[in-house]
Amino acid sequence: MQQDFKKYYNPEDFREQGHKLVDHLADYLHACLDLEDFPVLPWKDPEEQYQYWKEYFEDDKVKNPEHFYTDVLKQSIHVHHPRYIGHQVVPPLPQAALTELLEAFSNNSMAVYEMGPAATAIERVLIEWMALQFGWGKESGGFITSGGSLGNLTALLTARQNHPKAKLPSEKLAMMLSSESHYSNDRAGKIMGLSPENIMFLPVKKHRILVDKLPSLLKQADSEGKSVFALTANACSTSTGIYDPLDEIAAFCKENNIWMHVDAAHGGPAIFSKKYRYLLQGIERADSIVIDFHKMMLTPALTTAVLFKDGKTPYKTFQQQAAYLLSREKEWFDIAKRSIECTKKPMALKVFMMIKTYGKxxxxxxxxxxxxxxxxxxxxxxxxxxxxxxxxxxxxxxxxxxxxxxxxxxxxxxxxxxxxxxxxxxxxxxxxxxxxxxxxxxxxxxxxxxxxxxxxxxxxxxxxxxxxxxxx
Ligand SMILES: Cc1ncc(COP(=O)(O)O)c(C=O)c1O
Known part of the structure; x- marks a missing residue:
């Protein structure tokens, strides 16, 4: 009986199919870079697309994986095509995609150290390196999670749990965010049970938060008995790509004991450029930062860093008992104690490898x-x-x-x-x-x-x- 499984796990079939797939992807990359004339998006109506794949699924004659790979690519949007200039999704670097195969095949699932020893340590090295880019030291921390939306939710949950008035009922807690913030920040507030009136959209001018208005808005919230626990600033905003005045916002947050979260999912990597780093001035004063590697760091989706100035803060967010999995200690290496995910992919591997190979x-x-x-x-x-x-x-x-x-x-x-x-x-x-x-x-x-x-x-x-x- 056990022998039967060998046909599914045949190492030589794997080798052969793997070589063919990489050959196929390399030809595809050539076609994109050599500007062969093919549509960026081979448009089909959704219903037509659905019918095509339904028939494909039901057709017993089509079984060949190569046929499937070719067909999927042919009917996909081509992010490596130079005329792809749409949503914020990067053409991943070939080496990052290859390392992702290692992530998938090793399937080290990381909730606890034992389930991903190398991946857990690699993630810590990467997080420390990222934090250093923002001028943060040993007391900082963070982890990798699946996407900016989950990253923003994690950071804002942490902001609430670490607020001195965290125990107040949710109708007494409020958060501020730019009216140009990505919708995931507003959604995070809703997931946390805040009512729409307690999710305070800040006015903007030229797409930037109007810092002058903040004191009066805070005073108004106070008078209504609401305690503001967090403010989300953009670096940069999704719609127009404009950076908020982070330094001034930091001054306001510090003065009023408000957690400053910077959604730098898109624009955080400007930190690597001396020429454009000025856009992020003041980010080092934030309490948390979210950065998507799959936006401006050439990495396949989803791979996101959530960084905390005080690396201990996220332990409070998810204090729970799961006797079969998690102890009560605050060690760094059982990541599920701090993250929303239990099982997660060992996502740091590909970023670590890119940095090792090519440097910042x-x-x-x-x-x-x-x-x-x-x-x-x-x-x-x-x-x-x-x-x-x-x-x-x-x-x-x-x-x-x-x-x-x-x-x-x-x-x-x-x-x-x-x-x-x-x-x-x-x-x-x-x-x-x-x-x-x-x-x-x-x-x-x-x-x-x-x-x-x-x-x-x-x-x-x-x-x-x-x-x-x-x-x-
Ligand atoms: C500024 C910003 N934050 C968060 C997100 C959400 O990130 P993700 O799509 O990785 O969940 C986006 C996505 O476009 C974004 O632009």
Whole structure:
């Protein structure tokens, strides 16, 4: 009986299939980098896509894994394609993807040290190294978790549990966040049981928190009997890529004993660049920071660091008894004591390996290339009378729209939305859109280091041509 399983775990089949898969992915990468002309997104309606895979699943004749790999790739969005400039998902580095196979196959699940000895220690080394980049020392700590959304929830739960008034009922606890914060911060408040009135969206000017308004908002919360336990600042915001004034926010938080959380899921890696580090000034005064490696650190999703200035704070968050798994001690090596996840992938391996192989120079080059190119694109927009910028970019996110003299915002909104849909469905580019104060802007995020000035000039030309047809 036991012998039968050998056919599923056959090492030689594994070797052969693995080589074929890597060959296939390497050919795919060639095609992307050599700019072979294929659509970024091979558009199919969701129903059609569903029918295709349903029939595939039910077809007993199609069993070959190679066929499956080719077909999945063919019908996926191509993030390595230089004309992928949409949502904040990076084309992962080949070496990171290879290391992820090691993560998957070793399946060290990490809740307790014994279930991932190397991975647990590697994670600690990585977290210490990350904390050091922000100027934090030995007293800091943190861990890796599955995504920025879970990271923000973890940080905000920790903020509440460490607040002197943590035991107050949730109707007496409030948190502040930028009205431009990623929705996961608001959602974290809701998961924590805060009522909508106790999730205080802060006013912004030019997409930055208006620090001058903070004292009066806090006074108002006080007068309503609410205790503000946390404030989330952006570095940078999702929609427009703008950084909050972290230093000034830190001063307010310290003065008022409010936990400062910085959602640096996207823009935290600017710390690796001397040229752009100024955007993060004051981040070292935060109590917690979230950084997604799968956004600006070339890593496959999901891999996120949650860093705490005081590494002991997250023990309070999840104090629980699980006699079969966790002791009461506060050792560093049974990570489930501090994290939402029990089983988790040994996600630090791939980041550790990338840093060992390429050093932090890799991230510096990547940040500077993509942030510089966003500024060049903004200049192209400013020099073209048919387009306008929503705001000067600070990161690699740029929002802009096509304008047409004499057309009202409603008409421009429907024109820009229509153009985006047309272009995405044509497969020529992958771009997204956002709503800023009721105006629809096209939004690009330069995630791909093979996107260049030429690709962006082509984008403007394609948009312009499409609009001429639409406006006829
Ligand atoms: C600033 C910011 N925070 C958090 C998130 C959520 O991260 P994830 O998609 O890894 O859950 C995003 C995603 O775009 C983001 O831009």
């Amino acid at each position: 120079e890799l991230f510096k080059e990547y940040i500077e290339y993509t942030y510089d190119l966003a500024r060049e694109f903004a200049d192209m927009i400013k020099n073209n009378k048919n387009f306008e910028l929503a705001t000067e970019p600070e990161s690699n996110i740029v929002c802009f729209r096509l304008i047409d003299q004499g057309k009202c915002d409603d008409k421009l909104n429907s024109l820009n939305s229509k153009l985006r849909e047309q272009i995405v469905r044509s497969g020529k580019f992958y771009i997204v859109q956002t709503d800023i104060g009721g105006k629809i802007y096209l939004r690009i995020t330069i995630m791909n280091p093979f996107t260049n000035k030429k690709s962006l000039l082509l984008l403007l030309a394609v948009l312009q041509d499409a609009s001429e047809v639409s406006l006829k």
